[in-house]
Amino acid sequence: xxxxxxxxxxxxxxxxxxxxxxxxxxxxxxxxxxxxxxxxxxxxxxxxxxxxxxxxxxxxxxxxxxxxxxxxxxxxxxxxxxxxxxxxxxxxxxxxxxxxxxxxxxxxxxxxxxxxxxxxxxxxxxxxxxxxxxxxxxxxxxxxxxxxxxxxxxxxxxxxxxxxxxxxxxxxxxxxxxxxxxxxxxxxxxxxxxxxxxxxxxxxxxxxxxxxxxxxxxxxxxxxxxxxxxxxxxxxxxxxxxxxxxxxxxxxxxxxxxxxxxxxxxxxxxxxxxxxxxxxxxxxxxxxxxxxxxxxxxxxxxxxxxxxxxxxxxxxxxxxxxxxxxxxxxxxxxxxxxxxxxxxxxxxxxxxxxxxxxxxxxxxxxxxxxxxxxx
Amino acid sequence: xxxxxxxxxxxxxxxxxxxxxxxxxxxxxxxxxxxxxxxxxxxxxxxxxxxxxxxxxxxxxxxxxxxxxxxxxxxxxxxxxxxxxxxxxxxxxxxxxxxxxxxxxxxxxxxxxxxxxxxxxxxxxxxxxxxxxxxxxxxxxxxxxxxxxxxxxxxxxxxxxxxxxxxxxxxxxxxxxxxxxxxxxxxxxxxxxxxxxxxxxxxxxxxxxxxxxxxxxxxxxxxxxxxxxxxxxxxxxxxxxxxxxxxxxxxxxxxxxxxxxxxxxxxxxxxxxxxxxxxxxxxxxxxxxxxxxxxxxxxxxxxxxxxxxxxxxxxxxxxxxxxxxxxxxxxxxxxxxxxxxxxxxxxxxxxxxxxxxxxxxxxxxxxxxxxxxxxxxxxxxxxxxxxxxxxxxxxxxxxxxxxxxxxxxxxxxxxxxxxxxxxxxxxxxxxxxxxxxxxxxxxxxxxxxxxxxxxxxxxxxxxxxxxxxxxxxxxxxxxxxxxx
Numbered sequence: 001x002x003x004x005x006x007x008x009x010x011x012x013x014x015x016x017x018x019x020x021x022x023x024x025x026x027x028x029x030x031x032x033x034x035x036x037x038x039x040x041x042x043x044x045x046x047x048x049x050x051x052x053x054x055x056x057x058x059x060x061x062x063x064x065x066x067x068x069x070x071x072x073x074x075x076x077x078x079x080x081x082x083x084x085x086x087x088x089x090x091x092x093x094x095x096x097x098x099x100x101x102x103x104x105x106x107x108x109x110x111x112x113x114x115x116x117x118x119x120x121x122x123x124x125x126x127x128x129x130x131x132x133x134x135x136x137x138x139x140x141x142x143x144x145x146x147x148x149x150x151x152x153x154x155x156x157x158x159x160x161x162x163x164x165x166x167x168x169x170x171x172x173x174x175x176x177x178x179x180x181x182x183x184x185x186x187x188x189x190x191x192x193x194x195x196x197x198x199x200x201x202x203x204x205x206x207x208x209x210x211x212x213x214x215x216x217x218x219x220x221x222x223x224x225x226x227x228x229x230x231x232x233x234x235x236x237x238x239x240x241x242x243x244x245x246x247x248x249x250x251x252x253x254x255x256x257x258x259x260x261x262x263x264x265x266x267x268x269x270x271x272x273x274x275x276x277x278x279x280x281x282x283x284x285x286x287x288x289x290x291x292x293x294x295x296x297x298x299x300x301x302x303x304x305x306x307x308x309x310x311x312x313x314x315x316x317x318x319x320x321x322x323x324x325x326x327x328x329x330x331x332x333x334x335x336x337x338x339x340x341x342x343x344x345x346x347x348x349x350x351x352x353x354x355x356x357x358x359x360x361x362x363x364x365x366x367x368x369x370x371x372x373x374x375x
Numbered sequence: 376x377x378x379x380x381x382x383x384x385x386x387x388x389x390x391x392x393x394x395x396x397x398x399x400x401x402x403x404x405x406x407x408x409x410x411x412x413x414x415x416x417x418x419x420x421x422x423x424x425x426x427x428x429x430x431x432x433x434x435x436x437x438x439x440x441x442x443x444x445x446x447x448x449x450x451x452x453x454x455x456x457x458x459x460x461x462x463x464x465x466x467x468x469x470x471x472x473x474x475x476x477x478x479x480x481x482x483x484x485x486x487x488x489x490x491x492x493x494x495x496x497x498x499x500x501x502x503x504x505x506x507x508x509x510x511x512x513x514x515x516x517x518x519x520x521x522x523x524x525x526x527x528x529x530x531x532x533x534x535x536x537x538x539x540x541x542x543x544x545x546x547x548x549x550x551x552x553x554x555x556x557x558x559x560x561x562x563x564x565x566x567x568x569x570x571x572x573x574x575x576x577x578x579x580x581x582x583x584x585x586x587x588x589x590x591x592x593x594x595x596x597x598x599x600x601x602x603x604x605x606x607x608x609x610x611x612x613x614x615x616x617x618x619x620x621x622x623x624x625x626x627x628x629x630x631x632x633x634x635x636x637x638x639x640x641x642x643x644x645x646x647x648x649x650x651x652x653x654x655x656x657x658x659x660x661x662x663x664x665x666x667x668x669x670x671x672x673x674x675x676x677x678x679x680x681x682x683x684x685x686x687x688x689x690x691x692x693x694x695x696x697x698x699x700x701x702x703x704x705x706x707x708x709x710x711x712x713x714x715x716x717x718x719x720x721x722x723x724x725x726x727x728x729x730x731x732x733x734x735x736x737x738x739x740x741x742x743x744x745x746x747x748x749x750x751x752x753x754x755x756x757x758x759x760x761x762x763x764x765x766x767x768x769x770x771x772x773x774x775x776x777x778x779x780x781x782x783x784x785x786x787x788x789x790x791x792x793x794x795x796x797x798x799x800x801x802x803x804x805x806x807x808x809x810x811x812x813x814x815x816x817x818x819x820x821x822x823x824x825x826x827x828x829x830x831x832x833x834x835x836x837x838x839x840x841x842x843x844x845x846x847x848x849x850x851x852x853x854x855x856x857x858x859x
Binding site: 015016018019020021022023024025026031037038056057059060061062063064065066067068069203204212213 | 435436442443445504506507509521523524525526527528531535644647649650651653707710711712713
């Protein structure tokens, strides 16, 4: 795996940063770095996952290229993060497949479509893809509930499992013992920092994204993607409640809670993902690398397409297009779930773990200062 | 999301055929691209239309030694969010005299100090951001205000502001000469794309720095030893404009041989290594030369004050090299350098790794260890008077045995920060002439005239003070002359 190379170069660059320290006012990475005189692999991983890619440090760095030190923390820490996610894959061959990005996603979606279409043809008959379905249970006339919920549940369990193992490994590598991590104050403060994107702004009014100008665009777009995802998740939960508890089968009316929540979420995700992709397209090319593009772009495209097909399904659910749109939507979701633990989707797990670790460390530092009678 | 930007704000802009040329290319031309130059250009632009900045570096290396700065020293009456306590003008004056001696130009020094008070407001108004206190306000500095992200971030803000104001900035545009008509500077000769062209202006501000990156020039005074110096700052500070000014009869100031140098890692890049090449291990052990012999008191004063003298000390040693030794007790006690120290389990082995004679180094270390009779606990936060006994040179503070493996060493060389040689100016930043009087329309700011205020020694952040104060004065004087 490339993790070793990336960690080594990240360590080289961070050691330069640690003897410079000019950037310490930008974000949490630098004060955390200054607490260390030597950087173990776990330290590098921790610092990398603290980094929100605000890029302020790159533009401030007198040692960035063309300087021979070639310091570029946004790229190298991003590469370490990508490697952190991919580390959860069982084999290097799979990791190589995971690096294929959009081509991988296209292939997965295509395979998903083939399986779904074959299943639908066998189970629901050849006409179910081309005729209109109306009334309660319309979706299940195309894809029976068991075949929709079963694989969905399995994929959900798989995502949670992989991410849990990743979180456990991360805590092990950064030497955060479970007893430490169960510090409610640290958990809460880190949670607040994660939700408000405290470190995304790089100590300024916004981040230097996509170019060297302070901008809030990425800050707002992130809220749209994250908020939209949360709403879509909520809509699914409400729909499950309707179906399982109230016994009302979908599709639900346009003014029902699941449709309103899901629609707001879907539109937010479409705007958020498109905006993020626009930013990435216009980004400063010195601050990106192929693997970061794969990681971010494939996630944004998959999530955006899942949202888009979901909204199209809502718009055309009364027409004969229902069957084919449903199958397309499910195939996109399948790809999103399968790839989630290894794409940008996974970042919130490691980011939160790193923020908790950072809180624990700085609390300890403050306590140590207090016991010395001052800084 | 695209902010409207003036058409000339392209970062790669060189002088091209449609650029202004000839006798009246601008109202004010500023030569240089660092802090003083930008302060002069922005100040002038508040008053006149056509201001040109000629930066000799490419855009991605713009800004001279300002790239490596971190803070500005300024007097202030009260605390605010970014400095604590008071720092009276009188106290700053005393600090300056303490490092530079009494023979400084008192008028200009007091002017600098007085004007330093308004520097932060000027900087903020032109885009500067300050670093917030990181570990509680107790850690705020009193004498120096830190800009967020350091000098390059400040430069980015200044360049953006200057461009937005309509200052025309040209990169890769070294000034090779100046032409004169009596006491008036008629034009600067710029070399761009292999061609020389003359650009004239009503007023010209020289803010092109010193000559510390010109090893040939340093060799005139230092002989072949200059080849072993490391230049901490920009490789573009070759002093060409300073040399042409002096050639044209500008009155010189400052010791021609004088430079400020600190101990840096001998493995540092020849140019532009900046802050990360400095080595702070000296007070934590001993320093020997290439003969394996100590040559100065490693514990003479608190390190921040003493730190600046080691560059000169090493420059005077054979081969301009020295080695800072310490043992495992001290490892991790100071900010680590960019390169790890060399490491060995015995002194003899360490000598081998450094290319020193093991016998000589072992003798130096054992003599040093034998001279330590006290048993106190070292305290680096103050002069602890734990000193050697009967040793020459002594180690006056923090002396403790070097006896616990592993043993470590950093190879050191002199790292030049800046030179003191410059041109003399008056209180309007107007350049004085050797034959008496001043040039009519020629002004100077920054390192090229810092020798008026700082003749030797160094105070952290004073270079930015002089550059900002005299940049503003030069910009204002130049604009006044241009409109007068």
